[in-house]
Amino acid sequence: MASKLIPVVAEIKWIKKESRDTATYALKILDKDVNRDFKYEPGQFSMLSVVGIGEVPISFSSAPTDRDITHTIRIAGDVTTALSKLKVGDLIGVRGPFGRGWPLSELYDREPLIIAGGIGIAPMRSMIREIVNNYDKYFFRRTPVVVYGARTPKDILFRNEFPRYRGFFELILTVDSADPEEYWKGEIGFVTNVIKRLNINPLHTTAFICGPEIMMQSTIKELLLKGVAREKIFLSMERNMNCGIGLCGHCLFGPKFICKDGPVFRYIEVEEFLGIKEL
Ligand SMILES: Cc1cc2nc3c(=O)[nH]c(=O)nc-3n(C[C@H](O)[C@H](O)[C@H](O)COP(=O)(O)OP(=O)(O)OC[C@H]3O[C@@H](n4cnc5c(N)ncnc54)[C@H](O)[C@@H]3O)c2cc1C
Numbered sequence: 001m002a003s004k005l006i007p008v009v010a011e012i013k014w015i016k017k018e019s020r021d022t023a024t025y026a027l028k029i030l031d032k033d034v035n036r037d038f039k040y041e042p043g044q045f046s047m048l049s050v051v052g053i054g055e056v057p058i059s060f061s062s063a064p065t066d067r068d069i070t071h072t073i074r075i076a077g078d079v080t081t082a083l084s085k086l087k088v089g090d091l092i093g094v095r096g097p098f099g100r101g102w103p104l105s106e107l108y109d110r111e112p113l114i115i116a117g118g119i120g121i122a123p124m125r126s127m128i129r130e131i132v133n134n135y136d137k138y139f140f141r142r143t144p145v146v147v148y149g150a151r152t153p154k155d156i157l158f159r160n161e162f163p164r165y166r167g168f169f170e171l172i173l174t175v176d177s178a179d180p181e182e183y184w185k186g187e188i189g190f191v192t193n194v195i196k197r198l199n200i201n202p203l204h205t206t207a208f209i210c211g212p213e214i215m216m217q218s219t220i221k222e223l224l225l226k227g228v229a230r231e232k233i234f235l236s237m238e239r240n241m242n243c244g245i246g247l248c249g250h251c252l253f254g255p256k257f258i259c260k261d262g263p264v265f266r267y268i269e270v271e272e273f274l275g276i277k278e279l
Pocket residue numbers: 045054056057058059060071072073074075076077078079080081119122123237238239240241263
């Protein structure tokens with residue numbers, strides 16, 4: 001097992017540019033035993049470090065059943081900028097996996113609704129690929145729906161993969177604004193607008209949401225108006241992190257440690273801290 005406190009060394013196997021500020025990195029943990037035993041779930045994260053710069057929490061964007069472990073990273077500040085400058089063959093530090101991932105048992109006999117905004121598609125891709133890799137294992141009441149919103153068509157991540165998922169999901173892509181230079185035949189508008197007009201059966205729907213907090217709040221509001229049960233809404237929360245294992249208190253959200261109790265929560269566990277309890 002990888003140590004939860006001391007990083008192991010991983011080599012960058014390949015890098016794929018996803019958009020102007022985001023790329024996917026495949027990692028190979030150099031210690032053969034640690035590499036073999038490294039098991040993770042969709043929705044969990046690792047702490048990735050660059051020597052002399054720092055460490056950041058990053059979700060798995062690959063599924064556990066994929067060949068390579070991948071992380072998809074958007075440039076935000078110091079550490080993510082340093083990561084973006086690395087090349088194939090460079091080494092980084094990895095601690096993990098950490099946290100509680102997406103509750104895949106909640107997919108069975110349900111109508112899954114997967115909703116992502118921006119870089120929030122990264123941990124969703126892990127679940128999406130897990131579903132694709134094991135499609136026969138799940139029994140869905142309806143083909144799962146994926147709603148993914150990005151700022152512009154150029155910001156859509158994993159774009160060339162989506163056509164491959166169409167047989168498994170009803171896929172709705174939406175952008176805040178279309179780029180006049182690029183032909184766009186998807187939707188224009190916020191994710192919430194798509195949710196508003198979406199025809200769902202609230203009794204059977206389980207929703208999984210990851211994106212900016214404001215987007216998750218307004219999405220949850222729409223889902224509740226549609227009658228989706230609070231207990232059947234799951235969201236992935238983000239906060240600055242340090243230890244990743246419930247020791248330092250950096251990630252406290254009310255009484256919850258996002259690193260240890262989350263990052264995925266059932267809505268009812270965190271609703272009072274999201275500030276939208278009263279509609
Ligand atoms: C559980 C979890 C999973 C994540 N998964 C991914 C992922 O798959 N891909 C990805 O690109 N990013 C992900 N992030 C966000 C990523 O960790 C931050 O972008 C990164 O820590 C920023 O560090 P930095 O040193 O590059 O920027 P900094 O210089 O530390 O910060 C740049 C700006 O971002 C703010 N910021 C830093 N960290 C966070 C945070 N966690 N939440 C909100 N604002 C923050 C800072 O306050 C500052 O304004 C995840 C975060 C968490 C908590």
